[in-house]
Each structure stands twice: as structure tokens, then as C-alpha cells.
Amino acid sequence: MSTPNAHPASPVIIVSGLSGSGKSVALKTFEDLDYYCIDNLPVELLPAFVRSLIRDDVLSQKVAVGIDVRSRHSDLGRLAQWRAALAELGLEARLLFFDASDEALLRRYADTRRRHPLSQQGQGLSLSEAIVRERQMIEPLRAEADTIIDTSALNVHQLRRRIISEFAAERGAALSLLFESFAYKRGVPADADFVFDARVLPNPHWKPELRPFSGRDPAVREFLDAQADVAEYVAQVSAFLDTWLPRLRGETRSYVTIAFGCTGGKHRSVYLAETLARHARAQGWEEVATYHRELD
Known part of the structure; x- marks a missing residue:
């Protein structure tokens, strides 16, 4: 049986959402706010990762973890199980999910000329098909989310300000x-x-x-x-x-x-x-x- 964390820590923030919805901006903002950040962590490794942070006393610092469909072999539907494992360690995992309309995502990919992660994985999907497929794959995370932020009408600056203001306020700053x-x-x-x-x-x-x-x-x-x-x-x-x-x-x-x-x-x-x-x-x-x- 794992020993609960003896020193109460800030919640572990799980950052997830659709590709192109602002997850990278969010993680960079959390990093600027002195969070210990890691991106693209397979969800099944979440408890082991947090145990390593407890062992190394990193949880005295705030932590944000990016989890999404790039970990293609992960079972995203088992997030509740992994969050329960963190609760046994005496920690809360808060899921922050970023969403956006298909139109906004298509526009952003056109502007940046980046490829969608599912297109890069050799599945032969068009951009529109990749977005639809990703919505299906990531729906278990959306259903588990504590907070959903729709970034369709937000620019980078507005998104950063929203994260800064909300998380500063809830920590009592x-x-x-x-x-x-x-x-x-x-x-x-x-x-x-x-x-x-x-x-x-x-x-x-x-x-x-x-x-x-x-x-x-x-x-x-x-x-x-x-x-x-x-x-x-x-x-x-x-x-x-x-x-x-x-x-x-x-x-x-x-x-x-x-x-x-x-x-x-x-x-x-x-x-x-x-x-x-x-x-x-x-x-x-x-x-x-x-x-x-x-x-x-």
C-alpha cells in the first residue's frame, strides 16, 4: 500500500484537449507560473510519475501534466482509475480540458501549416477526418474534466490571461x-x-x-x-x-x-x-x- 503524501500539495493539473485548442500555450503558461511541467505523458504512467515526484520532493512545487491522443497506445478511458490511484497517495488530480470548434481548429492548422498528430501517425486521415477521430478518442477525458475551456474565440494572449487569472485566484494570490x-x-x-x-x-x-x-x-x-x-x-x-x-x-x-x-x-x-x-x-x-x- 502506498503511503499518502505527508505534506499536502497543490493539485496535480492534467492538461488535455484537442490538438490545436491551446494545450501547448497552457503548459507554457503554467511553466511561466513556476509549475513543474511535462507534456505527452502516457496516462497509465501518471501514478508512477507522481510517485517519483514525491520521492524527489518535487511536489513542493506545483505540477502540470499534458495527456492527449499522441500517446496512441494509452487507454484514455481509464483516467478515472489513475486519478483514484493518485487519491490513494493523498493527492488530487484536476483535469483541465481545452476544446475548440472544428472551424477554429481548421483555421489554426491552415495558419500554422502543421500536421495533425493523427495524420502524422500514418492513419491516412485528412485534417477534417483527423479532428473528428480525435474528438471520439478523447471524449473520455472531456467527460472526466473538472474545467472545460472553449478557446474558439480566444487568441493566445487572452488564453494566457485566463489561465493566469483563474489559477492565481484559486490559489489565493x-x-x-x-x-x-x-x-x-x-x-x-x-x-x-x-x-x-x-x-x-x-x-x-x-x-x-x-x-x-x-x-x-x-x-x-x-x-x-x-x-x-x-x-x-x-x-x-x-x-x-x-x-x-x-x-x-x-x-x-x-x-x-x-x-x-x-x-x-x-x-x-x-x-x-x-x-x-x-x-x-x-x-x-x-x-x-x-x-x-x-x-x-
Whole structure:
């Protein structure tokens, strides 16, 4: 008999749903929120995987697991059995299911030109047929879901915000922060709470050796770190946020978006979003995520 977990942990979040419905975005968002994430886990391995986390004391961290039809030899209809096995370990498994209309899925596959997982498995299915077949295969998971999110009308940004706001709220966090980068040529994010213009700063785009990289890459960070104007900008924005963000904790909101814009949304704005997100974490904010509109 397995020994229940002696230290109560956050629920293990099982992320599932239709291919193209937003599962990858969800897992990336959970990862940004400091979850320990693993994707494409065969469902029958779920109890063994969680036991290994208990053994290694990883369950002191929040955990999210992706399970879907890519594990083609798994019996998805036995999820209830595997969830019961986790309950014997003293843990709750919460199933978060992502759905979308056929029209939305067809449009997304057309936009990305990706192949459907069932088409990749040599079953000779058209995209429409693969979507229908996947709905049939994954219906047992949908029937078991604790929460179903229909992403048909949601873009990536809206989906990330919904995950951040819902999961921050249920864990009792007063406020979660999303640091976003964007390109002014594509417009200012409509739902940003604070917007900072980075176009006044030196532009790595004009350095041919830096142009292929983004603000996430070490070469661009090192270039911007060395600029006096950038250091002053970061210091002043940090001081502003340190002063005013804590005063938003008492409001009835669960998240705040801080957006940084530059010309192309690739270098300066990305650098600033990442830099200020690190600063926020260092200041003790627990729920901090980043989103780079032109990259993600």
C-alpha cells in the first residue's frame, strides 16, 4: 500500500484537449507560473510519475501534466482509475480540458501549416477526418474534466490571461503580473494596464550581428545591459512599478498586464519584459509570467 503524501500539495493539473485548442500555450503558461511541467505523458504512467515526484520532493512545487491522443497506445478511458490511484497517495488530480470548434481548429492548422498528430501517425486521415477521430478518442477525458475551456474565440494572449487569472485566484494570490512585449506597428495591446515605450532606447536591429536574435538571447541582453540609457530606463520603470503595483493588491482584480513596445517587438521590448519580470520575482511577487506577442 502506498503511503499518502505527508505534506499536502497543490493539485496535480492534467492538461488535455484537442490538438490545436491551446494545450501547448497552457503548459507554457503554467511553466511561466513556476509549475513543474511535462507534456505527452502516457496516462497509465501518471501514478508512477507522481510517485517519483514525491520521492524527489518535487511536489513542493506545483505540477502540470499534458495527456492527449499522441500517446496512441494509452487507454484514455481509464483516467478515472489513475486519478483514484493518485487519491490513494493523498493527492488530487484536476483535469483541465481545452476544446475548440472544428472551424477554429481548421483555421489554426491552415495558419500554422502543421500536421495533425493523427495524420502524422500514418492513419491516412485528412485534417477534417483527423479532428473528428480525435474528438471520439478523447471524449473520455472531456467527460472526466473538472474545467472545460472553449478557446474558439480566444487568441493566445487572452488564453494566457485566463489561465493566469483563474489559477492565481484559486490559489489565493492577490495579484498576478503579466509582462508583455509588442510591436507598435501592430498596435498597442487593448487590455494592457501599463504601457511603456522602448523606442527611445538604442536599437539592436541596427547591429547586423544582433538582428537575427531576440531580447531573450544573451548577445542582445549583453548589448542592452551595457547601454547607460537602458540602465536608467530600467531603474526608473522599476521604481515606478515598485511604488504603484503593491497599491493594486487591494483591488478586486487578479492580474495586471505591464506592456513594453518597440518598433518590431523583437529586441528592446522583449528584453524589458524579461528584465522587469525578473525584477518583480526578486521583489517577492509569486505569480509572474511573460508573453511576447510577436514571438509567441
